Amino acid sequence: MRGVLPVFAVIPDCGCDVTLHPTTMKCCFYFAFFVSLSLVLRSNHEESNGGVFNTGDTAVNGEYGIKVGYFGKGYLNILSGATLNSAGWVSLGYMDGGEGIVTVDGNGSLWTLTGSMYVGSNATGTGSLNISNSGKVSTDGTMFIGYHNTGTLDITSGGQLTSNNGYVGYQSGSVSHATVDGAGSLWINKGSLSVAETGNGVLDISNGGKVTTKELYLGSSVGASGTINLTNGGILDVTDGNLVSFVIMIGYAGEGSLNVLSGSTLNTAGLVHLGFGSAGKGTITVDGNGSTWNSTGSIRIGSQIAGATGELNISNGGVVDANGNTVFVGLNSANGTLNITSGGKLISSTGDVGYSPDCGGIALIDGAGSTWTNNGTLYMTQYGGTGVMTVSNGGLVETQRIAAGPGTASMNFNGGTIKALASSADFIAGTYNSLNLQQNGLTMQVDSGFSVGVNQVFSGVGGMNKTGGGTFALNGSQAYTGLTDVKSGKFTGDASFAGSLTVRNGAAFSPGNGAWTANIAGNYTQESGAMLIMDIGSGGSDMLVVGGDVNLNGILSLILHGSADADYYVLIDNRGSDPISGFFSSILWNDSLIALTPMDGTFGGGSFVIGDFTYTLSYAGDASTGSLFGGRDVVLGVSPTVPEPASLSVLALGGLMLLRRRSALK
Numbered sequence: 001m002r003g004v005l006p007v008f009a010v011i012p013d014c015g016c017d018v019t020l021h022p023t024t025m026k027c028c029f030y031f032a033f034f035v036s037l038s039l040v041l042r043s044n045h046e047e048s049n050g051g052v053f054n055t056g057d058t059a060v061n062g063e064y065g066i067k068v069g070y071f072g073k074g075y076l077n078i079l080s081g082a083t084l085n086s087a088g089w090v091s092l093g094y095m096d097g098g099e100g101i102v103t104v105d106g107n108g109s110l111w112t113l114t115g116s117m118y119v120g121s122n123a124t125g126t127g128s129l130n131i132s133n134s135g136k137v138s139t140d141g142t143m144f145i146g147y148h149n150t151g152t153l154d155i156t157s158g159g160q161l162t163s164n165n166g167y168v169g170y171q172s173g174s175v176s177h178a179t180v181d182g183a184g185s186l187w188i189n190k191g192s193l194s195v196a197e198t199g200n201g202v203l204d205i206s207n208g209g210k211v212t213t214k215e216l217y218l219g220s221s222v223g224a225s226g227t228i229n230l231t232n233g234g235i236l237d238v239t240d241g242n243l244v245s246f247v248i249m250i251g252y253a254g255e256g257s258l259n260v261l262s263g264s265t266l267n268t269a270g271l272v273h274l275g276f277g278s279a280g281k282g283t284i285t286v287d288g289n290g291s292t293w294n295s296t297g298s299i300r301i302g303s304q305i306a307g308a309t310g311e312l313n314i315s316n317g318g319v320v321d322a323n324g325n326t327v328f329v330g331l332n333s334a335n336g337t338l339n340i341t342s343g344g345k346l347i348s349s350t351g352d353v354g355y356s357p358d359c360g361g362i363a364l365i366d367g368a369g370s371t372w373t374n375n376g377t378l379y380m381t382q383y384g385g386t387g388v389m390t391v392s393n394g395g396l397v398e399t400q401r402i403a404a405g406p407g408t409a410s411m412n413f414n415g416g417t418i419k420a421l422a423s424s425a426d427f428i429a430g431t432y433n434s435l436n437l438q439q440n441g442l443t444m445q446v447d448s449g450f451s452v453g454v455n456q457v458f459s460g461v462g463g464m465n466k467t468g469g470g471t472f473a474l475n476g477s478q479a480y481t482g483l484t485d486v487k488s489g490k491f492t493g494d495a496s497f498a499g500s501l502t503v504r505n506g507a508a509f510s511p512g513n514g515a516w517t518a519n520i521a522g523n524y525t526q527e528s529g530a531m532l533i534m535d536i537g538s539g540g541s542d543m544l545v546v547g548g549d550v551n552l553n554g555i556l557s558l559i560l561h562g563s564a565d566a567d568y569y570v571l572i573d574n575r576g577s578d579p580i581s582g583f584f585s586s587i588l589w590n591d592s593l594i595a596l597t598p599m600d601g602t603f604g605g606g607s608f609v610i611g612d613f614t615y616t617l618s619y620a621g622d623a624s625t626g627s628l629f630g631g632r633d634v635v636l637g638v639s640p641t642v643p644e645p646a647s648l649s650v651l652a653l654g655g656l657m658l659l660r661r662r663s664a665l666k
Contacts, residue, residue, distance in 0.1 A: 066091070067098075068127070069101070069126075069127065071096070073098075078105070079109055081108030083110045084111045086111070092129065093122060093125030093126045093149065094121050094122055096122055096123070097125065098122060099126045100125070100126075102129050102130065104136065104159070105133050106134065107133065110137075113137075114139070114140050120144075120149045120151030126149055126150045128153075129152070129161075130154045131154070133156075134160075136161075138162040140164055142163065145167065145170075146169045146174035146176025149174055152177050153176075153179065155186070161188070163187075163190070164189075164190050165190075166189045167194045168196070168203050169195060172198040177202045177203075177204070178203045180204070180205045180210065181205075181206045181207050186211075186212075188212050189211065190213075191213070192213070192216075195216075196227075196254060198221040202229070203229070204231070205230050206231045206264075207233060211236050213238055215248070216238045218249065219280065220253060221254050222279045226254070226257070227259070229261065232264065233262075233265075234265075235266075236266050238267065239267060239268070247270070250273065250274045250284060251283070251310065255280075256282045256283070257284075258284045258285070260291045260293055261291055263291055264290075264292075265293075265294070267295075268293070268294070271300060272284075272297060273300050274311065275308035275310035275334055277305050277308055278305045282311070285312075285313040285314075285315075286344070287318045288318055291319070297325055298322070300336075301331075301361075302330045302334035303328075304334055305332070306358065312339070313339045313341070315342045316341075317342075317344070320345070320346045322348040324349045325348065327350075328355050329353045329354070330353065330359035330385055331352075335359060335360040338361075338363040340371070341364065342366075342369075348373070349374070349375050351374045351399070354407055354408075355379070361381075361386070361387045363389040364389075365392070365416060367393050367394055370395040370396065372396070373399075374399040375399075377401045377402070377403055378401070379403055380407075380409035381407025382403075383406070386409075391416025396419060397418050398421055399420075401426075404430025409431070409432050413437050414462065415441065417444075417445055417467075418442065418443070419447075419468075426454075427453060437462030437482060438460055439461060441464055441465065442465070443464075443467055444465065444467070444472050445467045445468045446467075446472045447468040447470050448470055448489070453474075454474050456476065457478060458480045460480050460482070461481055463485060464482070466484075466485070467488050467489070472493075483499055484497055485501075486503045486530075487504045488504070491507065491509050492510040492511070495518060496519035500523040501522070501525070502527070503526045504527050505529035507531070510533035511534070511543075511544060515542065517542070518543070518545070520544060520547065524548070524550050524551070526551065531555040532544075532555070533559065534559070536561070537560045537561040537562045537563055538561065538562030538565040539561025540561055541566075545573040546575060546576060548576045550574045550576065552581065552582040552584055553584070556587050558587070567637065568635055570621070570623040571634040572634035573633055578632075589608070594608045602619060604619055605617040611641075613639065617634070618634070618637065
């Protein structure tokens, strides 16, 4: 037979523990009405009923239910495979001073209830629910951990809790803590889970423990503060099983923090809001190798109302993958901050820093290995906000394109890299308040097969590096004073430079997309194996005007467009105080290698014949007159080819014979 807990039985004031077996149900009801008492339910394995206890089925409901720790300290222990089925609601720590402690421990131990459970029910009552060693608690109602006062939930060593909705820190003044720890430990919440509804709450998920819920709120009300910590492989799934959730609010109207640490995993579906209401402050941190946040919806950092703030921190190998969705940093009237540091990684399809007119967004990508991979367009102030992005100290932003809207957009570079993921003639588009190259400057990486153009003007004391085997065209009068260092691939464009320019071994520099005079205020240096590509002819000619030193080596590639239409072409106008140092080791004409015939006075130059013209390359030319001698400029002279002496003799003999014939005819 089954033992039935009487609805109004009163525990005697004995201060003892009472053990109930299925066939020896003797006393129970409000546990610890005034005194300390334990009620222990154990399965009697000699009994065929397996130790099942029922509290009147549907009779215990409404006002009554089960109260553990009414005024005193009460214990309810469900152990060794025992089962308790209860109807109605349950209170742990019901009245002032009441303390209720429930333990469900052991494989097969089960408490099934149809009503809600209030752990820490009264303003001064406290409660604890402990589920361990494969014990299980299941309710069709709501689980309140800290309803009015302190409530504690511990799910450990494979324990499992199933609830319809859940709260950790429900009422103002409540301070509550829930722990889900260890492999197999699980809290299945079928609806909404709120940590700090109006009170304060902390949920720790660790060491393989797992929590699943359909909706998630942290810090739902003004003054509330909620925190979730995932550590050492903890898992939080905010989905309904079909990867579609209704709401994920971190800092809805209060403060919310979600920390994904030390190899833990956060999986979310649907929109994620960090900082929603006017006092909402939402923060997610993903830190450490193996720490991962997988989102199948857009991420809104600073989501809605003026005064709301959101922050996403990704660091030390942590990874956030938006799985083809947009990451907003500042949206509507809220402000957002994105920090990718110390090797953190963010993956998105589209990014937007400072999306809306009344919002502000700040993005920092800092440190070696820190990467924002954006597989579409990365927008700055798309619809009129304020946005600042800083890429520094080895940080990397890789994207198909960057575009600024009508707001106030700024980008700062201090040892960071921008990598092009697609070809684009207007790779950094729009209008910017500033594009500032700080001390360690910017690296533009354009890999083989890609060609990008930038029409913006950069300023600052830093320089710009070109890497990758592709083509980068920079246009405009650049105001930055640092070195332009072409390390690989091709660097071109209609640009002038306030600093120096160096072309490294294996790289190429081609001033202009046609006829162009590139002014270089500083030095021009070309290393061995580097190439300078110059257009000449009636189709347009290029020229370098160098204000500092000129140091030459490597290859000069001359491309004739149309025909040779001048007596000379100034290739390098050296306006520095010193003569040119060095000379080109190889000359290409329309991509074919040619040999120079040395000529005295040209300082390493010489002549070559192409068709009907002789071209003479001199490193001692005069840009103002076209003379090949007596100056310190690189000048290419052009003259009709003069026949060889033997050819002249034949021509003279032919002329003499013609004259003699004419004389004979007279």
